[in-house]
Amino acid sequence: xxxxxxxxxxxxYLAFLAQGKFMLQxxxxxxxxxxxxxVAEPGTGKTDLEWIEAAGGGAVYAxxxxxxxxxxxxxxxVIIELDEGPRMLSRVEGVNxxxxxxxxxxxxxxxxxxxxxxxxxxxDAGENPGKVS
Amino acid sequence: MTTDRRAQSAIVxxxxxGIGEAPGFTSMDLAARAAIAAxxxxxxxxxxxxxxxxxxxxxxxxGLTFAEYLGIQPKLTNNNRTGGxxxxxxxxxxxxxLAAGEIDVALIAYGSNQRTGTGGLVSAAAxxxxxxxxxxxxxxxGYALAASRHMHEFGTTKDxxxxxxxxxxxxxxxxxEAFLRKPVTREDYDSARMVSDPLSxxxxxxxxDGAAAIVMVRKDWVxxxxxxxLLGLGEATDHYQIAQMPDLTTSAAKFSGQRAFAQAGxxxxxxxxxxxxxxxxxxxxxxxxxxxxxxxxxxxxxxxxGVTGPGGSLPVNTNGGGLACVHPGMYGLFTVVExxxxxxxxxxxxxxxxxxxAVAHGNGGFLSSQVTAILGSNATR
Numbered sequence: 001x002x003x004x005x006x007x008x009x010x011x012x013y014l015a016f017l018a019q020g021k022f023m024l025q026x027x028x029x030x031x032x033x034x035x036x037x038x039v040a041e042p043g044t045g046k047t048d049l050e051w052i053e054a055a056g057g058g059a060v061y062a063x064x065x066x067x068x069x070x071x072x073x074x075x076x077x078v079i080i081e082l083d084e085g086p087r088m089l090s091r092v093e094g095v096n097x098x099x100x101x102x103x104x105x106x107x108x109x110x111x112x113x114x115x116x117x118x119x120x121x122x123x124d125a126g127e128n129p130g131k132v133s
Numbered sequence: 134m135t136t137d138r139r140a141q142s143a144i145v146x147x148x149x150x151g152i153g154e155a156p157g158f159t160s161m162d163l164a165a166r167a168a169i170a171a172x173x174x175x176x177x178x179x180x181x182x183x184x185x186x187x188x189x190x191x192x193x194x195x196g197l198t199f200a201e202y203l204g205i206q207p208k209l210t211n212n213n214r215t216g217g218x219x220x221x222x223x224x225x226x227x228x229x230x231l232a233a234g235e236i237d238v239a240l241i242a243y244g245s246n247q248r249t250g251t252g253g254l255v256s257a258a259a260x261x262x263x264x265x266x267x268x269x270x271x272x273x274x275g276y277a278l279a280a281s282r283h284m285h286e287f288g289t290t291k292d293x294x295x296x297x298x299x300x301x302x303x304x305x306x307x308x309x310e311a312f313l314r315k316p317v318t319r320e321d322y323d324s325a326r327m328v329s330d331p332l333s334x335x336x337x338x339x340x341x342d343g344a345a346a347i348v349m350v351r352k353d354w355v356x357x358x359x360x361x362x363l364l365g366l367g368e369a370t371d372h373y374q375i376a377q378m379p380d381l382t383t384s385a386a387k388f389s390g391q392r393a394f395a396q397a398g399x400x401x402x403x404x405x406x407x408x409x410x411x412x413x414x415x416x417x418x419x420x421x422x423x424x425x426x427x428x429x430x431x432x433x434x435x436x437x438x439g440v441t442g443p444g445g446s447l448p449v450n451t452n453g454g455g456l457a458c459v460h461p462g463m464y465g466l467f468t469v470v471e472x473x474x475x476x477x478x479x480x481x482x483x484x485x486x487x488x489x490x491a492v493a494h495g496n497g498g499f500l501s502s503q504v505t506a507i508l509g510s511n512a513t514r
Contacts, residue, residue, distance in 0.1 A: 010262055036263045050383075062381055064277035065330035066270050075432075077269045079278055079376050089264050089376040102285045118266035 007049060009037035015064040016051065017117035022108050024084060035086035056108035057124065058082040065097050076100055080121055090122045137396035139228035139366050142239075144508070146175030146348035147473035152459045153343040156249040160189055163344035163461075164244030168203070175358060177238055181387045183346075184236035185256055186223035189463050194271045208477035215370070216427055216497025221468035221504035224349065227368050231351045234304050238354075244344030245461035254487060264374060270329050273337055273409045273413065275375035275499030279331040280451055281413040282381040284331065286430065289418065291331065293433025293475040295322045296412040298335050298456060300442040305453025307443060308485035310390075312341050313457040318507045327408040334412040338464065339454035345466040347473065352514070358508065359477040360489070364399065365507040367392025375499040382430075386423035386494065393492075393505040394425070401425040404507075406475045406490040407447060408468035410496035411454040417441070420494055421449070424505065465495030469506065476510045489513060 009025075013036075014058040024033040029048040040047050052059075053074050061081040074099045081087050081092055104123035148170035153162045156167075164187060174178055186205040196210035209230055213222050220241055227239035237368035260271070269275070283289045298317060305311035317335065325333035352362070369385035369392070373376040395402060401424060408422045418432035426447060427435040435441075441449035452458075452471040455464040473492035474480040489512045495504040 012264070028337060036261075062278040062282040064269070064274050064281060064332075065327070066268060066274065067327045067329065075268065077274060077278070077380070078266045087376050089267050089374070091267050102281065113266040116262070118262075120168075120266075 003095075007039055009039060012051070013037045014116050017110050017119070020110060022054045022056060022110060022119050024054050024086060025049050026052055026084040033086055035082070035088050043124050054108060055083055058106055058108070058121065060092065060100065060106060061087055061106040063100055063102060078121075080106060088119070090119060090121055092123060095123050138232040138367060138446045139225065139349055139396065140362070140364050141232045141359040142228040143352055143355050143362045144347050144349050144469070144473050145355055145360050146171040146173070146177065147470040148174055148346050149310065149459070149467065149470055150344045151244070152310050152343040152365050153247060153341050154249050154253070158246055160245045160250070161198060162244070163246060163342065164199065164242040164346065165191065165202055165436055167244060167344035168240055168242040171242075171348050172240065175245075175348040177348060177350075179203060179205060181396065182240045183207050184227055184230055184239035186211045186227060186452070187224075187237060187243060188212045188219040188221070188463065189243070190247060190485050192225055196245050201428070203332045215502035215504070217412065217465040218495030218497035218502045218504040219463065221366070221493065221506055222368055222497040224363070224469070224506060225368060225504070227349050228363055229311070231349060234310060237350065238350040240346065241466065242344065242346035243463060243466045245463070246342045247462045248270070248340050248342045250342070264376070271330060271498055273329045273450060274334075274415040276415055277332045277502055278375050279381045279419070280331050280413070283415060283419065286382050287433070289360065289433040292333070293418060293437055294336055294414040294435040295319060295399065296433070297411070297417040297457050298322060300436060301411060301450050301454045302457040303442045304451050305457035306454050307457060309481070311434075311453040311458040312339055312452065319324045332413055332415070338412045338456070339508065340461035341459050341461050343459040343461035345470050346467065350376040358481070359506040360511065361473045361476040362510075363506065364509045364513060365393040365395070365397030366504070366505065367396065368504045373501050378500060382419070382470075383495075384419055384423050384500045384503055386505065388426035389503040389505040393507050396412075397507040399490060399507060404447070404492050405488050406451055406485050407449045407492045407494070408452070409450065409494040410464055411450055411456050412464065412467060412496060413458070414456065417449065418452035418498060418499070420496070424492065426513040442465065451480065453487060465497070465504070468493040471506050476508055
């Protein structure tokens with residue numbers, strides 16, 4: 001784990017993504033992971049921050065299907081609740097929108113976005129025995 | 134009834150202008166027309182305005198622009214921006230400044246030509262690197278995500294959302310100013326174009342032109358003017374981006390409402406009409422729950438029971454709301470204008486009888502900023 005004295009949240013987050021690492025932050029004294037990256041812990045202002053690698057597991061917390069004009073295809077946007085606690089906006093790839101449900105177990109994956117990267121999710125097949133939430 | 138310092142003030146003029154389509158006017162023209170009309174109704178001259186409040190769609194220094202346009206030199210200008218709730222935050226500052234003797238006459242205004250001038254909803258929301266890759270359509274997508282969660286946790290359905298849309302439309306049909314005055318049927322609702330599931334175009338607020346303005350003074354200035362007295366006003370905010378909202382099914386209206394009711398020494402049972410910011414159909418359900426008019430999770434059944442429509446026991450959005458009357462980008466001030474009209478008996482065919490306590494509730498961002506004002510008739514003075 002790296003303790004960051006002069007943290008540049010967006011730049012460092014994106015640099016980690018480029019290395020294939022999806023990182024969260026936490027205060028060493030609070031021990032509560034948070035997202036999105038900041039220069040101080042939300043709520044306490046603590047600056048003893050460190051980057052921790054997210055395990056990548058989570059569940060779909062909320063969903064919407066964005067409707068677009070043909071020939072483009074409608075697409076889902078979701079809020080994922082990470083197993084570490086924080087929530088983030090994302091999408092679930094490889095799942096038909098009609099099959100997507102709140103509570104679906106998902107796993108993070110880093111993909112290119114424009115000239116940077118972003119975190120998306122795929123269904124965690126091993127952890128979705130049925131449509132339970 | 135109340136000892137809060139804010140409760141030393143009253144609204145003595147309220148006006149709208151250009152609701153629907155007002156081609157040729159700039160947004161500031163529209164705000165100024167509403168402002169002059171509100172001052173005229175109050176019988177107060179422009180030169181007496183010493184507190185000026187505004188937040189225009191795309192003018193981040195609109196307090197300065199408005200003072201210059203009107204040709205006045207106010208002691209206090211404020212263009213706080215919290216989205217559509219901004220104008221109720223302006224009321225908060227105005228009431229405290231009036232109570233402190235800092236100003237004598239506060240003018241609060243808003244205008245937008247977004248329908249005829251730009252052809253689309255003007256939104257100040259810009260996605261950051263944590264949202265941009267996913268293409269959430271804002272603002273509707275934020276509310277759609279909240280609606281999906283409300284449906285998941287409480288079994289809220291499209292039937293419930295339709296009941297909100299129907300209630301608003303039924304009121305609009307009684308309001309000559311309203312933009313959408315034709316009846317809505319279940320068939321219309323079920324066949325409406327989906328925008329961001331579970332919300333269709335009929336679950337979304339209108340995109341219209343329009344302006345609103347109110348004039349606030351201390352009680353000792355009211356004299357024989359028509360007046361709506363400020364009894365309590367609470368603000369609360371707990372996030373900006375929807376993914377950061379602590380609980381997608383409970384907004385900070387829970388806290389703004391508690392603060393406002395505590396100041397007023399009242400409870401939801403005392404309220405005669407509710408004017409709340411229905412940017413999307415889910416808002417009405419969530420805010421009625423969060424403000425305490427029904428239990429959390431029961432808002433859908435509450436509206437579907439018919440109590441919020443014409444003739445119901447708790448009239449809600451009696452002008453037709455943002456869904457059917459007017460929505461020029463930011464709607465908050467229109468909730469206050471309609472509350473004033475109901476409290477002063479000037480609401481025409483849609484007038485609810487015996488209105489002494491009204492709630493005006495503003496929402497901003499993506500359920501992010503919540504501001505609740507409780508207003509009273511002359512009987513509460």
